[in-house]
Amino acid sequence: MIQVEGLSKKFGDFTAVDNISFRVDSGEIVGFLGPNGAGKTTTMRILSSYIAPTSGKASVGGFDVVRNSLEVRKRIGYMPESIPFYTEMRVKEYLSFRAKLKGVARKERRNRIAFVSERCRIKEFENKIIGHLSKGQRQRVGLADAIIHNPPILILDEPTIGLDPHQIKQTRELIKELGKDHTVILSTHILPEVGMLCNRVIIIHQGRIAAMDTLSNLVKEQRIKVEIQGPISDIENTLKQIENVKSVSYTTDNLWNIITIELSEVRDIREQVYQKIMENRWIIREFKTERTTLEDIFIKITAREEGTSSAGA
């Protein structure tokens, strides 16, 4: 559905996207994950043929984004990050305008507008002026606009940014639904979101693809954090003996040892840890499994990259 080869985009001296290649198959939901300024928006703008790449090739639905940009644009529904609107228009007017522009046949137009209004839950404010809508409502109109011509491919730039938790949940559910009959590329910098929505993650860092895999493969490693009182050397040695423990590190805070246990594989060792603590009659005040954050993945990935490059040199 989407094929990208050696894509680069430079703005003056600044390289926003640096030689990336990937493909997205029909029916997939793929997440672009990366911190702000990683090159997500630039990549999406190239895919939606808003800007042209400096070098490399990208095709969407079998059409080149530069040479066949009109064909590409007929097949995508793109929602930019800031979701800009003509604020003086009414929601329904706007959708009708966009439907016409995107070539929805006159006969189907009314049906399509009714359909997307239903699906994106904009029925109750369809006669409001867009300038008066809340952020969450604008978001829904943006999504409705993206799917109004029933495109096979959806490109959504940060679809949940700036929403409250309730709206985020609703938007995610909607995207998940849309993913059933659309190929979706979305960008985000929220790690759990990718886990909830996407089959596959592409992690972008400084314009390059740092990793591309399923999320469960990427977030393999886990951590357990415990705070216990006791002789630290004993604690360290005992905990290290547990199977699958990769490393044990600690800091001390008065009498308390704050211990981080890193695992080499996803395996539940909480019981073993607890038993060891009980056997030794250490005092415990906190015990938790730590979520891997985006930062952790990045640190790991960049560390790995540096490792391989120094090994190669």
Add this chain to the structure above:
Amino acid sequence: MSNIITLARRELAAYFLSPLAYVILTAFIFFCGYFFRLYLLGTADANSLRYVLELIGFTSLIISPMITMRLLAEEKKSGTLETLMTAPVTEVQVVIAKYISALIFFIALIIPTVAYVILLLKWGNPDMGAVISGYTGLLCLTGVFLSIGIFVSSLTTNQIVAVVLTFLLLLIGWVIGYAGDFLQEGVWKEFFKYIGFFDHYDAFRKGLIDSRDVVYCLSLIVFFLFLTVRAMEARRWR
């Protein structure tokens, strides 16, 4: 074609939904009425509207930048250009649609001045040929103004910059013809008189629709619209 109509309709709706449109409309009608009254009472030559239209033309020079300033600058600033240009429309369609809607807006502005012609018909003895060619000239001239305005609007995201820069360019185009008046007969005099707006417009107002003047206006319009399309396309390669 249907895209151009869709886009132009939205653009026109945007004009009439903004308060600025009514400010322009009111000011324009006020000044036109003032000029008409001035010449009606002050000269014997009100029948061709030649001098009234000269002042209306100059008023058009002042308001044209205000008509065109938002056309592309606003889309760029608010980011709507991104949603617009990721829909299956071409730059040419967008530019033509915006240009046409600006022209239609201007025609809406001058429609009330037809009342002057009706007044003249009832109580005077107007030279209808000169009146029609004068209005044709006003339309051609403003067509040029608007094409320059839309081009400047495509270069900036700031509407104030767009309006000031357009006004300066138009003013230069208007007064550069005057330079010819101070020169001796010769190539340079002809040159300055030719490139300025004034002499071409005056020919129309005298009742003369000369193909040279029409070609002058049309070629300027096409040239600036072409530059506008190019300026928009440049976005993709920057």
